[in-house]
Amino acid sequence: xxxxxxxxxxxxxxxxxxxxxxxxxxxxxxxxxxxxxxxxxxxxxxxxxxxxxxxxxxxxxxxxxxxxxxxxxxxxxxxxxxxxxxxxxxxxxxxxxxxxxxxxxxxxxxxxxxxxxxxxxxxxxxxxxxxxxxxxxxxxxxxxxxxxxxxxxxxxxxxxxxxxxxxxxxxxxxxxxxxxxxxxxxxxxxxxxxxxxxxxxxxxxxxxxxxxxxxxxxxxxxxxxxxxxxxxxxxxxxxxxxxxxxxxxxxxxxxxxxxxxxxxxxxxxxxxxxxxxxxxxxxxxxxxxxxxxxxxxxxxxxxxxxxxxxxxxxxxxxxxxxxxxxxxxxxxxxxxxxxxxxxxxxxxxxxxxxxxxxxxxxxxxxxxxxxxxxxxxxxxxxxxxxxxxxxxxxxxxxxxxxxxxxxxxxxxxxxxxxxxxxxxxxxxxxxxxxxxxxxxxxxxxxxxxxxxxxxxxxxxxxxxxxxxxxxxxxxxxxxxxxxxxxxxxxxxxxxxxxxxxxxxxxxxxxxxxxxxxxxxxxxxxxxxxxxxxxxxxxxxxxxxxxxxxxxxxxxxxxxxxxxxxxxxxxxxxxxxxxxxxxxxxxxxxxxxxxxxxxxxxxxxxxxxxxxxxxxxxxxxxxxxxxxxxxxxxxxxxxxxxxxxxxxxxxxxxxxxxxxxxxxxxxxxxxxxxxxxxxxxxxxxxxxxxxxxxxxxxxxxxxxxxxxxxxxxxxxxxxxxxxxxxxxxxxxxxxxxxxxxxxxxxxxxxxxxxxxxxxxxxxxxxxxxxxxxxxxxxxxxxxxxxxxxxxxxxxxxxxxxxxxxxxxxxxxxxxxxxxxxxxxxxxxxxxxxxxxxxxxxxxxxxxxxxxxxxxxxxxxxxxxxxxxxxxxxxxxxxxx
Amino acid sequence: xxxxxxxxxxxxxxxxxxxxxxxxxxxxxxxxxxxxxxxxxxxxxxxxxxxxxxxxxxxxxxxxxxxxxxxxxxxxxxxxxxxxxxxxxxxxxxxxxxxxxxxxxxxxxxxxx
Numbered sequence: 002x003x004x005x006x007x008x009x010x011x012x013x014x015x016x017x018x019x020x021x022x023x024x025x026x027x028x029x030x031x032x033x034x035x036x037x038x039x040x041x042x043x044x045x046x047x048x049x050x051x052x053x054x055x056x057x058x059x060x061x062x063x064x065x066x067x068x069x070x071x072x073x074x075x076x077x078x079x080x081x082x083x084x085x086x087x088x089x090x091x092x093x094x095x096x097x098x099x100x101x102x103x104x105x106x107x108x109x110x111x112x113x114x115x116x117x118x119x120x121x122x123x124x125x126x127x128x129x130x131x132x133x134x135x136x137x138x139x140x141x142x143x144x145x146x147x148x149x150x151x152x153x154x155x156x157x158x159x160x161x162x163x164x165x166x167x168x169x170x171x172x173x174x175x176x177x178x179x180x181x182x183x184x185x186x187x188x189x190x191x192x193x194x195x196x197x198x199x200x201x202x203x204x205x206x207x208x209x210x211x212x213x214x215x216x217x218x219x220x221x222x223x224x225x226x227x228x229x230x231x232x233x234x235x236x237x238x239x240x241x242x243x244x245x246x247x248x249x250x251x252x253x254x255x256x257x258x259x260x261x262x263x264x265x266x267x268x269x270x271x272x273x274x275x276x277x278x279x280x281x282x283x284x285x286x287x288x289x290x291x292x293x294x295x296x297x298x299x300x301x302x303x304x305x306x307x308x309x310x311x312x313x314x315x316x317x318x319x320x321x322x323x324x325x326x327x328x329x330x331x332x333x334x335x336x337x338x339x340x341x342x343x344x345x346x347x348x349x350x351x352x353x354x355x356x357x358x359x360x361x362x363x364x365x366x367x368x369x370x371x372x373x374x375x376x377x378x379x380x381x382x383x384x385x386x387x388x389x390x391x392x393x394x395x396x397x398x399x400x401x402x403x404x405x406x407x408x409x410x411x412x413x414x415x416x417x418x419x420x421x422x423x424x425x426x427x428x429x430x431x432x433x434x435x436x437x438x439x440x441x442x443x444x445x446x447x448x449x450x451x452x453x454x455x456x457x458x459x460x461x462x463x464x465x466x467x468x469x470x471x472x473x474x475x476x477x478x479x480x481x482x483x484x485x486x487x488x489x490x491x492x493x494x495x496x497x498x499x500x501x502x503x504x505x506x507x508x509x510x511x512x513x514x515x516x517x518x519x520x521x522x523x524x525x526x527x528x529x530x531x532x533x534x535x536x537x538x539x540x541x542x543x544x545x546x547x548x549x550x551x552x553x554x555x556x557x558x559x560x561x562x563x564x565x566x567x568x569x570x571x572x573x574x575x576x577x578x579x580x581x582x583x584x585x586x587x588x589x590x591x592x593x594x595x596x597x598x599x600x601x602x603x604x605x606x607x608x609x610x611x612x613x614x615x616x617x618x619x620x621x622x623x624x625x626x627x628x629x630x631x632x633x634x635x636x637x638x639x640x641x642x643x644x645x646x647x648x649x650x651x652x653x654x655x656x657x658x659x660x661x662x663x664x665x666x667x668x669x670x671x672x673x674x675x676x677x678x679x680x681x682x683x684x685x686x687x688x689x690x691x692x693x694x695x696x697x698x699x700x701x702x703x704x705x706x707x708x709x710x711x712x713x714x715x716x717x718x719x720x721x722x723x724x725x726x727x728x729x730x731x732x733x734x735x736x737x738x739x740x741x742x743x744x745x746x747x748x749x750x751x752x753x754x755x756x757x758x759x760x761x762x763x764x765x766x767x768x769x770x771x772x773x774x775x776x777x778x779x780x781x782x783x784x785x786x787x788x789x790x791x792x793x794x795x796x797x798x799x800x801x802x803x804x805x806x807x808x809x810x811x812x813x814x815x816x817x818x819x820x821x822x823x824x825x826x827x828x829x830x831x832x833x834x835x836x837x838x839x840x841x842x843x844x845x846x847x848x849x850x851x852x853x854x855x856x857x858x859x860x861x862x863x864x865x866x867x868x869x870x871x872x873x874x875x876x877x878x879x880x
Numbered sequence: 881x882x883x884x885x886x887x888x889x890x891x892x893x894x895x896x897x898x899x900x901x902x903x904x905x906x907x908x909x910x911x912x913x914x915x916x917x918x919x920x921x922x923x924x925x926x927x928x929x930x931x932x933x934x935x936x937x938x939x940x941x942x943x944x945x946x947x948x949x950x951x952x953x954x955x956x957x958x959x960x961x962x963x964x965x966x967x968x969x970x971x972x973x974x975x976x977x978x979x980x981x982x983x984x985x986x987x988x989x990x991x992x993x
């Protein structure tokens with residue numbers, strides 16, 4: 002208190018505030034205002050602290066920033082503002098006088114900016130994946146690399162005991178370790194309402210690990226076994242406005258669970274976006290006898306689970322990876338050590354963009370496309386800026402007289418520079434506004450194309466800051482050259498008419514055209530090859546007939562043992578021709594197992610085979626082709642243990658004549674009765690997996706395949722199927738997929754790249770053509786007199802056209818020569834990703850070059866024909 | 881065209897100038913306004929209103945005597961001009977007539993002067 006009083010004695014108003022107010026305040030007001038503020042200051046000081054009084058002084062100071070009190074700062078230099086108004090006026094007049102030219106100029110820049118913005122947003126979105134999770138930097142998933150035929154394969158599937166092993170032995174490195182089931186669809190039920198929802202069974206730390214945004218309940222929601230936490234949208238679907246907490250739901254119409262929490266749906270960019278409910282690990286174990294067996298007798302060889310973890314902040318992934326690498330290997334029995342299993346943490350930040358593994362090492366992934374498109378976007382933008390510069394200088398001569406007049410009337414060079422900079426800013430801002438409009442309206446279709454949910458960041462200050470920086474940069478870069486160049490004209494020469502533009506600028510421009518066309522031609526070649534690759538793999542025989550095949554997932558146990566009844570009913574009604582069940586969907590393989598052996602097998606060979614359980618009618622339903630031997634037959638009881646293998650398996654097993662051979666597996670003997678043609682089940686770009694098909698009516702037959710009767714209409718057939726299904730399994734929501742549509746989805750990524758690269762190629766060509774057009778018109782205007790004289794001396798139109806066009810043809814040919822090796826290199830690398838790939842043949846390059854050449858000639862001919870047809874009198878009379 | 885209407889805030893300030901009489905300068909008016917209305921306001925906003933009222937011709941002003949607490953600076957003392965008085969009276973009468981037309985308030989008993 003004493004100190005304060007002591008200070009008060011000689012307290013003075015803040016000096017900087019006084020200086021500040023004197024800086025902006027009208028001089029005539031200074032005395033009264035400062036007096037008032039002093040009085041205010043000392044009055045406040047009587048009741049409050051010194052700092053409060055100072056704060057108040059500043060507050061009062063800022064409150065004097067009002068029109069009536071502020072100096073007219075621009076008044077001493079009002080000439081400037083008048084001049085700037087004039088620059089704008091002249092700039093706009095110029096814009097409207099050369100409508101076509103302005104359109105090209107602004108249009109090119111607009112397109113370039115719009116492309117750059119869209120790509121920028123896209124890249125931003127790609128990098129924002131999973132960032133909504135609070136522990137984004139610490140979270141990871143355990144993956145494992147295993148040796149198979151000498152190559153390490155990496156996958157997310159880990160064995161059951163891993164979670165406990167990590168917790169017990171390496172617990173100090175981890176905040177949370179959570180074992181999880183796969184994210185699969187189950188039937189959720191509440192009273193009479195049944196819906197299929199994707200969800201997962203996880204250990205109790207899941208709410209913290211996934212940083213669930215809880216709307217109801219707490220983070221201990223997965224502590225007692227019969228609990229379920231549901232997403233907001235799921236809660237809405239089941240309970241509407243009711244409070245879901247404590248209500249009992251069912252999973253697959255069997256397990257009863259109480260709702261213990263509601264969480265905000267995961268965002269679209271989250272790895273867990275489809276996970277609409279979480280139930281407990283204990284329930285998962287209790288409901289599945291095969292997992293109970295693993296719990297009682299730890300099985301390190303069955304990789305059927307996922308495991309997520311969050312490391313403590315004091316460590317890093319590199320360190321932890323070194324520790325946990327042998328977490329599985331150390332526990333393997335001698336017979337399995339050959340697998341050389343390695344446990345690796347795959348950090349969350351890499352899940353989306355770096356998910357490819359090659360021989361146990363992370364080899365990037367989608368990030369390649371992100372960089373590729375980033376570079377393309379940057380190139381398109383640079384091309385657009387270069388064009389803008391080119392076109393601005395090309396129109397310079399038209400402005401030369403104006404510069405002369407301004408100079409002779411006393412304009413300084415700096416004033417002319419600012420005039421031309423103002424004009425270029427005007428154009429850039431216009432282009433930017435158009436670009437924003439374009440982006441705003443194309444975002445929905447772009448979202449569809451790129452499978453995104455982006456929105457235009459209208460309210461993001463960062464976006465506007467970047468845009469502002471970008472506008473200034475482009476405006477300055479694009480405007481500086483013309484501004485310096487134009488303002489350097491000598492008034493006397495310009496007005497006398499003896500002015501000649503410098504030649505040196507031309508070769509620079511030619512280089513730019515070469516650059517532009519190199520990019521464009523590479524993009525054209527790229528588009529052709531991507532198209533070809535997709536076409537090639539689409540034409541690949543899939544080995545069966547997926548036309549009119551409907552796939553239904555047999556959710557829960559309600560379909561168990563009803564196969565024959567349903568099949569007979571549907572066949573009798575003429576709805577389906579045939580129906581089968583299988584353990585994997587037609588377009589995937591769910592089990593790849595080992596332990597197969599046969600006579601004559603190399604003792605060191607540890608074969609893995611895709612294992613698919615089917616019913617007798619599987620082959621007939623999907624129309625597989627028997628190459629050797631025969632199909633399964635109901636009449637032969639021995640067929641219940643028989644194997645049918647595919648061609649790839651015959652080769653893999655090194656059995657030239659497999660029919661009749663006996664394979665030992667899981668303690669039984671299985672005779673190979675047939676070989677079928679390879680069927681593409683996983684990827685149309687890779688070799689077909691060696692597979693074995695066997696009969697089962699019980700084990701994991703999760704999928705039903707129905708071949709529709711081609712004589713019936715599809716909608717009618719589906720209605721009948723739904724009716725039949727609902728009679729036999731009333732509690733299972735009816736959902737179906739078409740096999741051919743499922744198969745087509747395998748091309749999704751490639752299709753997307755095809756579309757994006759086509760669009761970018763077209764835009765790059767468009768922008769390049771604008772540049773070419775600008776250059777052509779510039780050249781034509783430079784050689785106006787020359788053409789006039791040639792014409793007078795008898796040159797034909799064709800001669801002149803050839804003269805003006807050949808230069809550009811040469812430029813484009815140079816670009817082609819440069820583009821071919823670049824494109825070849827890049828595409829070879831891209832195609833190397835695909836095992837089943839098309840060849841790059843010479844005609845791709847020829848086609849692209851020819852296309853570029855034709856476009857060039859069309860663009861240039863407009864200008865060259867115009868000047869070749871012009872009347873020489875017009876160009877020569879001024880001399 | 882000169883703006884001659886009187887806003888609510890302006891009316892209050894005009895009245896305060898009249899009330900404070902010789903002490904009617906920006907700081908005092910601000911102080912008085914805060915005390916009487918309980919609303920927070922900066923000197924700047926009062927000052928801007930004062931200068932607007934002066935421009936409209938409702939106020940007149942002259943520089944007063946210097947004082948020590950103001951660091952030897954003079955203050956600008958405002959007073960209501962004849963036009964300002966007219967406008968104030970007109971505003972009061974207009975409002976009174978409105979009040980009288982509004983039945984729930986029995987204003988006939990109230991005395992003004």
